[in-house]
Amino acid sequence: MKKEEKNLYDAKAKIFKALGHPTRLWITEKLAQGECCVCNLVEPLAADFSTVSKHLSVLKEAGIVEDEKRGKQVYYSLKVPCLMGFMSCVEDVIENRIREHMDLFSSRKIV
Amino acid sequence: MKKEEKNLYDAKAKIFKALGHPTRLWITEKLAQGECCVCNLVEPLAADFSTVSKHLSVLKEAGIVEDEKRGKQVYYSLKVPCLMGFMSCVEDVIENRIREHMDLFSSRKIV
DNA sequence: TGGCTGTTTGGTTATATTGCCAAATATAAC
């Protein structure tokens, strides 16, 4: 990997990494349904305000979401809806994994 | 987030997390072009054999790649090609980010 | 101004990840 190529992969990986946390993934999907202020994310996540805020800043830093202050509240929204098109593929991966585990389990029974 | 929902997001996040490392992302894209043995990945990555092997096991554990031993070598291949359809979206995110940085830069000049 | 609400930032601690080295394992060749 050359230096330039390395930079590109660093940049791409950063986006995946940002999505690679259950809380951030949840937030991202939530925002796919429409903008939301921090205060409305805190409760369903049952996490500290500061924790949610930090997760949001990771997503923002990655270019996935954007924020807009309105009054006392900050509204976050999904900047790149195309990300969501990927979810069915991710779910396929999970289904495969489950299926394989089941195969493993049933073949054990047979043996 | 309920417990079940949490499990689903953990599972999904695991896949993103696996892709969230430049080396693993590079490997994934490489394997999208066709199967490859570990020995042929080590050189272009300029990393230790054991390092590459560990990255591959993360990808395998996530259900993204699969391996097949043939002789002395282990061949890895991409299990879910649909992942690659996502890359153009990821590149869009990066382009946006670059564009915004440039805007920031040029607006500074004006001010 | 002072206080209240929503949000971010800083600090700390616990935990996870990464990358290298050395050692273990597996398969092929001699």
Next chain:
DNA sequence: GTTATATTTGGCAATATAACCAAACAGCCA
């Protein structure tokens, strides 16, 4: 069997992440 090659595993040190608490900040209202 011994040796050589390909790969995985275990261990360790450096670094990065995550979550919470407390403190700072920003905007509104009395």
